[in-house]
Amino acid sequence: MKYLVTGAAGFIGFYVSKRLCELGYEVVGLDNLNDYYETKLKHDRLELLKPYANFRFVTMDLSDRESISDFFKTEKFNRVIHLAAQAGVRYSLENPMAYVDSNLVGMMTILEGCRNNDIEHLVYASSSSVYGMNSKMPYSTKDAVDHPVSLYAATKKSNELMAHSYSHLYGLPTTGLRFFTVNGPWGRPDMAAWKFTKAILEDQPINVFNNGELKRDFTDIEDIVDGVIRIQDVIPVSVTGFKNDDPSRSSSPYRIYNIGNNQPVKLLDFIAAIESACGKKAIKNFMPMQAGDVYVTYADITDINRVVDFKPKVSIEASMDRFVKWYRKWCMIPKN
Numbered sequence: 001m002k003y004l005v006t007g008a009a010g011f012i013g014f015y016v017s018k019r020l021c022e023l024g025y026e027v028v029g030l031d032n033l034n035d036y037y038e039t040k041l042k043h044d045r046l047e048l049l050k051p052y053a054n055f056r057f058v059t060m061d062l063s064d065r066e067s068i069s070d071f072f073k074t075e076k077f078n079r080v081i082h083l084a085a086q087a088g089v090r091y092s093l094e095n096p097m098a099y100v101d102s103n104l105v106g107m108m109t110i111l112e113g114c115r116n117n118d119i120e121h122l123v124y125a126s127s128s129s130v131y132g133m134n135s136k137m138p139y140s141t142k143d144a145v146d147h148p149v150s151l152y153a154a155t156k157k158s159n160e161l162m163a164h165s166y167s168h169l170y171g172l173p174t175t176g177l178r179f180f181t182v183n184g185p186w187g188r189p190d191m192a193a194w195k196f197t198k199a200i201l202e203d204q205p206i207n208v209f210n211n212g213e214l215k216r217d218f219t220d221i222e223d224i225v226d227g228v229i230r231i232q233d234v235i236p237v238s239v240t241g242f243k244n245d246d247p248s249r250s251s252s253p254y255r256i257y258n259i260g261n262n263q264p265v266k267l268l269d270f271i272a273a274i275e276s277a278c279g280k281k282a283i284k285n286f287m288p289m290q291a292g293d294v295y296v297t298y299a300d301i302t303d304i305n306r307v308v309d310f311k312p313k314v315s316i317e318a319s320m321d322r323f324v325k326w327y328r329k330w331c332m333i334p335k336n
Contacts, residue, residue: 002026004077006110007084008057009033009042011188012125012179014049015225016081021052023229028075031084032061036091036098037189044330045186062106072113081232082110082124085155088190089129092152093291103155107162115170121235123228126160126176128217128260128297129153138298141178141248141256149294160256167254173236174253177228180260180299183319184221185326192216193320196274196282197327205283208267212286215264215296220314220322227259230308248303260299261312273317277324279335 003020007013008029020027029049033042049055060067062084086092086102107124114122130145130153148154163174183193199206236253248256275281289295304310328335 002028002076002078004028004030004075004080006030006062006080006082006106007125008049009046010083010087011186012182012221012224012228013083014045014186015221016083016228017049017055018052019225019229021049021055025054027052027055028077029055029057030060030062030071031057033059036086036088041186041189041330062109063101065105065109068109068113069116072117076117077119079121079232080110080114080119080123081228082107082122085125087152087188089150089152089293090290091190092150096151099151099155103152104158107159111162111166111172115166115172120173121232122163122172122174123232124159124163124174124176126178126256127153127156128178128180128258128299129294130157130160130178131294131297133294137296138262138300139258140300141258141303142246164250164252164254167236167252168250171238171253174255175231175234175236176256177231177259178256178299179224180217180219180258180297182221182224183218183323185322187221187323192270193274193323194327196271197278197324200274200278200280200282201328201333203280203283205285206271207287208271208284209287209293210267210289210295212266212268212271212284213295214267214293215298216267216270217260217262217264217297217299218270218316218319219259219261219299219312220319223261223312223314224259227304227308227310230310231257231259231304234307257304257307258299258301259304259310260297260301262299262301263312264296264298265316270316270320273320274324276317277321
């Protein structure tokens, strides 16, 4: 079995590549190594993949249509796990065109590569951001997601629609995973865990938006990877006589799943877990709600639990303890 993992130098892509290598599969990792955040972090992740003889890394941009097309023809992959994307809700307010190139054009080149080269299963990253301002809790894949509140969310919803069209037109099995606030060692510097940890350890104030009245379905990276590896083995099939009343499914080989912790945590409790791991209190700067943000994320994981027995195990306290220990080591910060 030969896998393509896009975004292999990224947070989730690194962990997924590592797990597939440990399982003995041949893995080709692809990433453009852009400078959205410190590239040293990406290179350091890749260094941990180098010892695996069954891993190979390729630097390439997904928006390069011709190169990606040739790449698929040459490599002859069996399955694709597409995790590369321009991430971040807030950055999409500053640099929207980056999301068009990475998330829309990039998804298109992957879909074309898959349909022209007999890929047996495409698993791709969507996001909890697609739920926008939905007030019904928990978020279910059966709910309509027609009102995104950020361009990032709009591109992820577009990815799902693009995947459905290819599943319908060409019989390409696709599975989209709506990730819910992933945390853990080797996470990104633009994520809350990193920002809060850095500020607390440096005695700097942290911005607490909506005065702390936010909740997030924080999910540890180990639980996320477990779900990704399990679901990529469940290849969707076409269904005859299907009643079209579930937006996450269709008669085509297309599925969408939430992948989260199913336990929303108050922002102030999240900060408390980081404070405990750091052994220091945060200096809190309470702020109003930020544009493009949502009040609550809460994953209904009934479907993915039913299909692959997905049951998150890592608590927010354990997750933040692991993250802070890693952060101190990677940034070479001594423990007081």
